[in-house]
Amino acid sequence: MKKMMVVGASGVLGKLVCIELLRIFENQINLIVTDYKAERGKKLADSFNGGVQFQYLNVNDEENVKKAVKNVDIVIVVLKQRIPSIQKSCIENKILCIDVTPFYDFAEKVNELNESAEKNYIGSVIMSGFFPGLSGLMVKEAISHFQEVSEVNVGLLQNTNAKAGVAGVLDMLKIIDQPINFQNNVISGFTKKRKMYFLNHNNEKEVRLIKHSEKIPLNDKLVINQINYWTSWNSIAFNKQVSLLRKMGFIKMIHKVNNKLLSKVVHHNPNKNESAFLTVEVKGIVDNQKRIKILSLSTFSDYHMTAMVTASLAKVVHQKNVTGVVYPFEVTSLDELLSIINCPNIIIEEVEK
Structure with missing residues (x-):
């Protein structure tokens, strides 16, 4: 089973991402939640009634980040970083990464890692949600x-x-x-x-x-x-x-x-x-x-939608040979993503004038 790590899992969005990963992958994953507050992180892991592990991760400690992400298949980042140390460690260890940042100034810093990601034949998705x-x-x-x-x-x-x-x-x-x-x-x-x-x-x-x-x-x-x-x-x-x-x-x-x-x-x-x-x-x-x-x-x-999109993108990038730093619209289509999300409470219509 694939190991998936959610960094920033204790927040509102992080918890929803965890719920959606377990739903979309039909519980066929090893889910790891991280937190820099050990007690809070362990409590979150326990709330899923078994099968979810806790891993201490402090985003401001580069050495800790390197150790924490090793031997994981996909890392989903739901917290803010000043510098993309998680992406850097993921690329070095050939781990797929998905980040929900809505800001281009951070996306630009991740884009600088594109050459390295392409050399390592690994994907890093930014601006998910x-x-x-x-x-x-x-x-x-x-x-x-x-x-x-x-x-x-x-x-x-x-x-x-x-x-x-x-x-x-x-x-x-x-x-x-x-x-x-x-x-x-x-x-x-x-x-x-x-x-x-x-x-x-x-x-x-x-x-x-x-x-x-x-x-x-x-x-x-x-x-x-x-x-x-x-x-x-x-x-x-x-x-x-x-x-x-x-x-x-x-x-x-x-x-x-x-x-x-x-x-x-x-x-x-x-x-x-x-x-x-x-x-x-x-x-x-x-x-x-x-x-x-x-x-x-x-x-x-809208927040649950961000979680559903992000968890579904994890499935898409896992199935496809995605390499380099990419945006969601470069790796999938609207129809493909909505079919993976598979939620009756999402309605879409098209009107032409």
């Missing part, structure tokens, strides 16, 4: 029948009840706070608005323009000249609140705030839905005519 990750696969699918693409818009409608955890909230606020180059002007993130169609909604929803790291590899590898990313939450009041916090400069400060304080503000009600919606709108030429194609997806939870 829902947004980025599945969003890139939806873009690839949506543009596939176009002879010419003039514009792509990617929209995420988030849920204020998402089981995101503090780290997830901080990541999204950091993304929203970035300034954007738009039509030869630099504008503040989360200020420019437009409306987009989302599945299960009678009316189009207002979303706001953000700078998103997935745009860079999609521009580069799928040669899309104009691609814009948009987001908002399912509450107008909450969107206004976030916009006000950004204007006041509070989002820049929030990263320095004690996480315990933020965890009092971040609430998730398990009895209420946490559905999220992702739409890709493509404008261009099909059969010599101007066309607009909309690919829209709904899921019961």
Whole structure:
């Protein structure tokens, strides 16, 4: 049985990744969870009712990382690193690695290891998850029948009840706070608005323009000249609140705030839905005519979706001979990934105009 290690397994997303790995691989894996707090890590391993091991791992101790990942087949990284020491150790030991980072500045550091990964005939997947990750696969699918693409818009409608955890909230606020180059002007993130169609909604929803790291590899590898990313939450009041916090400069400060304080503000009600919606709108030429194609997806939870995508990618890269540093859209298709995920609570539809 394959040995799979989840680094950062004790967090909200890490636990979901563990659950999905066991489901997608039908419990036919040896799962190892890591933590730098031994007691917490052992408690997590025990919570799976046997068969899950604990391994101490401190991401800031390079020697410890090297020892911890040895003799493992796949490592999934669900925590932040300043430098990609886990990827480096995985490449040296010919171990497949998947990372859920949503930030290009870290992805760039992993990209520098590409030559080494190719020499060792091993793969390292970056930007796995829902947004980025599945969003890139939806873009690839949506543009596939176009002879010419003039514009792509990617929209995420988030849920204020998402089981995101503090780290997830901080990541999204950091993304929203970035300034954007738009039509030869630099504008503040989360200020420019437009409306987009989302599945299960009678009316189009207002979303706001953000700078998103997935745009860079999609521009580069799928040669899309104009691609814009948009987001908002399912509450107008909450969107206004976030916009006000950004204007006041509070989002820049929030990263320095004690996480315990933020965890009092971040609430998730398990009895209420946490559905999220992702739409890709493509404008261009099909059969010599101007066309607009909309690919829209709904899921019961954006964080659980990230876990399902990541666990399914582990199956894909394990089955295929993936080498080098790659993005999800380079190793699989939307149809292949959704068939491995095999979840009835994910709905996708296509509309052409």
